[in-house]
Amino acid sequence: MKLKSSILMICAAVSLAACTDPARFGGGADGTDPLANSGGVVPGSASDPASPAYFQQAVGDRVLFAVDQSTLTPEGRATLDGQAVWLLQNADFTAVIEGHADEQGTREYNLALGARRADAARAYLVSQGVQPGRLQVVSFGKERPIEVCSEEACYAKNRRAVTVLAGGLTS
Amino acid sequence: MIVRALFLMLMCLAPAWAAAQSGPLRIEITEGVIEPLPVAIPDLVPEGGATGDWGQRIARVVAEDLTGTGLFREIPSSAFISQVSSFAAPVQYADWKAINAQALVAGAVSVNGDQISVKFRLYDVFSGAELGEGLQLAGTTDAWRRIAHKMADVVYSRITGETGYFDSRVVFVSETGPKDSRRKRLAVMDYDGANIQYLTGSEDIVLAPRFSGTGDRVLYTSYETGFPRIYVLDVGSVQRRVLESQPGTMSFAPRFAPNGQTVVYSLTQGANTDIWAMNVGSGQSQRLTSTPAIETAPSFSPDGSQIVFESDRSGTQQLYVMPAGGGEARRISFGEGRYGTPVWSPRGDLIAFTKQSKGRFHIGVMRTDGSEERLLTASFLDEGPTWAPNGRVIMFARETQGAAGRSTLYSVDITGRNLRPVRTPEGGSDPSWGPLQR
Structure with missing residues (x-):
């Protein structure tokens, strides 16, 4: 069950990214299975520290929020610290930070709440030295959950701000 | 396309009864009602050119509109004692009373090319009188559902005193x-x-x-x-x-x-x-x-x-x-x-x-x-x-x-x-x- 749900989650994340802007993963992340390349450093794979795949999986591309909150948690700040370091080291990348809400809320309110979450992540990255001009924010409200059960276990993963990279070596 | 050709014409017919009294037929929507009002909606009588099932299709839409409000209950046609075979013929109130139809919607439809025309009257059966005046609606055949909705809006409006909402x-x-x-x-x-x-x-x-x-x-x-x-x-x-x-x-x-x-x-x-x-x-x-x-x-x-x-x-x-x-x-x-x-x-x-x-x-x-x-x-x-x-x-x-x-x-x-x-x-x-x- 666990394995299945995490696979679903990755698929959902990939398909969401694809439907908005296929290029925003930057170079090489598409079609590369990071798990298959654990031997050496394959450019663009998760074992390449300069790759979006590495950012997504090793650094962590998302922070989670409490119900109806947009305050960063200590875990969230730690993840964003790592994102800031990575972004400062990989200055070719820009990012869109996507804010999301769980389904327990009205549509319009959740759009605004998602914007608060995305902006909280953006402001923190800026406070850590990332140039404001490299970051954009958008909210999807409750339109794009990654987990579909109507329980807190799913809701907790849906209340998120995801830093989606764009640009990079191939851009 | 989005815009359907429609020329809707609404005109009053002369009353079927010389002095249409205002009967007791009335639903107050705000009164947390209620027993739905029994209504008979026979198929519209086909007149010039209205071959096929135009009369039935229009009557069905009118019936669905009215019963969909929860304020009306339709009396099935199998219970009818008298049939409306001519729009001009006098209504046999006793026959409709006997099956407890409080309201009767009777109409006729004619079709000429792509033009359709409907006329109808609403009867208050227990008062033995027409409720309001007869109306005629005309338009293009592709707008026939709108004509039916307008009919139902008139019936709803006359009985509840509220504006209708079916033609929306x-x-x-x-x-x-x-x-x-x-x-x-x-x-x-x-x-x-x-x-x-x-x-x-x-x-x-x-x-x-x-x-x-x-x-x-x-x-x-x-x-x-x-x-x-x-x-x-x-x-x-x-x-x-x-x-x-x-x-x-x-x-x-x-x-x-x-x-x-x-x-x-x-x-x-x-x-x-x-x-x-x-x-x-x-x-x-x-x-x-x-x-x-x-x-x-x-x-x-x-x-x-x-x-x-x-x-x-x-x-x-x-x-x-x-x-x-x-x-x-x-x-x-x-x-x-x-x-x-x-x-x-x-x-x-x-x-x-x-x-x-x-x-x-x-x-x-x-x-x-x-x-x-x-x-x-x-x-x-x-x-x-x-x-x-x-x-x-x-x-x-x-x-x-x-x-x-x-x-x-x-x-x-x-x-x-x-x-x-x-x-x-x-x-x-x-x-x-x-x-x-x-």
Whole structure:
């Protein structure tokens, strides 16, 4: 069950990214299975520290929020610290930070709440030295959950701000 | 195409009875009714050129409209003692009384090429008199359902004293697919789900379409650019243009003012969402709220003087009313829970809203000062009410729980009675009920 749900989650994340802007993963992340390349450093794979795949999986591309909150948690700040370091080291990348809400809320309110979450992540990255001009924010409200059960276990993963990279070596 | 050729002509016929008295045939909708009123709706008598089942099809739509309100009960034709074989023949009241038909709708239909003409009379059986005057409706055959809806509107109006709402359209979001990859497109349909037309594709997320007061234009939010932006779409031509596109912002939750010239909406800059107003013609915009709170879901009063909206400035989502030009807002919701998506009734007397309380969602109504709150529904997730043009019925969306969850449109009377799903080919959300058509 666990394995299945995490696979679903990755698929959902990939398909969401694809439907908005296929290029925003930057170079090489598409079609590369990071798990298959654990031997050496394959450019663009998760074992390449300069790759979006590495950012997504090793650094962590998302922070989670409490119900109806947009305050960063200590875990969230730690993840964003790592994102800031990575972004400062990989200055070719820009990012869109996507804010999301769980389904327990009205549509319009959740759009605004998602914007608060995305902006909280953006402001923190800026406070850590990332140039404001490299970051954009958008909210999807409750339109794009990654987990579909109507329980807190799913809701907790849906209340998120995801830093989606764009640009990079191939851009 | 979106515009169906229609020339609807409404004219009065001479009364069948010399002095039509005003009978006791009456339903008071507000009286938390009731025993539905038994009505007989025989097939319309075919006259010149009306071959086939025109008379039956029209009678069926009239019957569905009336029984769909929960205020009428149809007497099946198998119980009829006398048949209406000629529109001109005198009504055999005794035969209709015997089967307890309190109202009788009798009509005739004729067809000539692509033109259809319907005439009908409404009888108060127990008074033995015609209720109101006979009417004739004419149009093109492809608009035959509109003619039937207009007939039903007349019957509903004469018996309840309220304006009808059957000859109206609803714009909404038609949905398919699971929650994590739902595809959405704008659609417009008759109030009963017939004659559906799709206004956009489903490549991009589209949200919350809103009719203009005359039903000629629709405001909506689309992620076409990757960011939510407000568009205005002409229903006739399906041409659309972006309305608000300040870089680095998001805009959503638009709604027309009654004048059709001003649009109110939410604009998000950074973490903050405020309410703005824009003139559609000039594109000039003006900020109406300026707190750090979330302010969204604005809706005008029907006279255009005030705006009801939701804000979490108190710490949770609550409803507020402010002057149309902005300025001091007065909180009107004080019950337990969170209140959102307020919509002012077209009659001006009530505000419909979505309420969240104890893990459940409700559609409710309150007076415009917040008093006399009543919850009409309860479920896992009900949201987004919209008013029928007569202010007596509310449509909304209900999403079911879990991985297989699906969103469906429902309607309910403001009494809380007659909750029923609206038939749509796919799932539906974000309905916006347009005006009574002319």
